[in-house]
Amino acid sequence: MGTGGGKFDVSDRITADRLNRKTLVVDTGANIAALVTSPGMLAFCTATGSGFTAGILYRRNAADGAWEQVIDNASMQSMDNKTLNSPTLNGTIAGSPTFSGNLTFSGILVFSGISKHDNIVDLKVISAPADPATGYDRIYGKAIDASNDGLFIKKKRANSVAEIQIDRAGYQHINTSERSTTNTSATKLKESTLNYTPKNGVLLIKFKLKAGISNTNVQATIYRNGLAVGTDRITPLTTYTTFSEVISAAWASGDTIQVYGLVVGANTCFVSDLEIIEAGDGATATGGF
Structure with missing residues (x-):
């Protein structure tokens, strides 16, 4: 018809x-x-x-x-x-x-x-x-x-x-700012706050990671409220690599999704485009840096 x-x-x-x-x-x-x-x-x-x-x-x-x-x-x-x-x-x-x-x-x-x-x-x-x-x-x-x-x-x-x-508003949240650190210990680079409790407490989280100097590793990890919940992601590349991870951490409204980064040796760790998607349905996150 x-x-x-x-x-x-x-x-x-x-x-x-x-x-x-x-x-x-x-x-x-x-x-x-x-x-x-x-x-x-x-x-x-x-x-x-x-x-x-x-x-x-x-x-x-x-x-x-x-x-x-x-x-x-x-x-x-x-x-x-x-x-x-x-x-x-x-x-x-x-x-x-x-x-x-x-x-x-x-x-x-x-x-x-x-x-x-x-x-x-x-x-x-x-x-x-x-x-x-x-x-x-x-x-x-x-x-x-x-x-x-x-x-x-x-x-x-x-x-x-x-x-x-x-x-529900905000099914997907992308925090696009680029942040960096030269610290050799884990440093918070990106953060957004959930405005909704996801279905089953599960989120699909993505971010981009690159090094300032080639052939020397940088590392980034997803955190929840200051505690590591993701896999350590490592790259020596000076172009962005996107990492993706489904994390079942009983996420709830008010939780912070964070990405911490660090360097190995003299380098700069860059993180960008923190992307938060509910693995089920509904709103995800707001604000952040």
């Missing part, structure tokens, strides 16, 4: 979802322009010019948890730039239906815009069961960009896949 270059390919997915009653996955074309959601509701639209050219709305059936279509393409076209209010849906399609730039948000579980990009070849929107802590469905957006890794969605993955969770 769909016009103007967009496509909605959901029939086989819905069959599967009626079996597990957990997720709805919709694959669309490059013209996806807006998504409106509230607990148990998903709406998808494509746009060209000044109005929506295709749209569809699904609702989770309260009785059996299955997804069902409740508004068809023709009805969706009349929703341009309007607030939707009903007993089961309260969301907003905000601003122009044609977007550029990065994702913007307007409230909890509301997309006020999703950027268009010609190289987006696949977009998947996934709604999982409601989060018991908030009562809101967890909503994920995933895009595959053939030419640019994560151009319009923040959360980067391998193979040019980007992903973001939108019911």
Whole structure:
């Protein structure tokens, strides 16, 4: 279903979802322009010019948890730039239906815009069961960009896949400043503070490390609240190497994620781009140096 270059390919997915009653996955074309959601509701639209050219709305059936279509393409076209209010849906399609730039948000579980990009070849929107802590469905957006890794969605993955969770702010945190030390004992170089308790207390943590002088080792290690929890990472290279580690340290809101560095001999240890990603879902960290 769909016009103007967009496509909605959901029939086989819905069959599967009626079996597990957990997720709805919709694959669309490059013209996806807006998504409106509230607990148990998903709406998808494509746009060209000044109005929506295709749209569809699904609702989770309260009785059996299955997804069902409740508004068809023709009805969706009349929703341009309007607030939707009903007993089961309260969301907003905000601003122009044609977007550029990065994702913007307007409230909890509301997309006020999703950027268009010609190289987006696949977009998947996934709604999982409601989060018991908030009562809101967890909503994920995933895009595959053939030419640019994560151009319009923040959360980067391998193979040019980007992903973001939108019911909590800050799914990924990257502290990009470069810090250095010439000390031969462990010295704190990078630090960020968690603003959310990660699912299962697990984080994926990355950082970049390089030496100031070649062929002499420098070392960096991930710490939690001043105590080492990561593997000692060592390099003699004067170009940055990215190190990645999944750490199960019962991380909790308020914890500090730190990178300590040291040198062996006369050298300078450089650390940059502390990247913190929840290995499950949710917000990660703020601030830091």
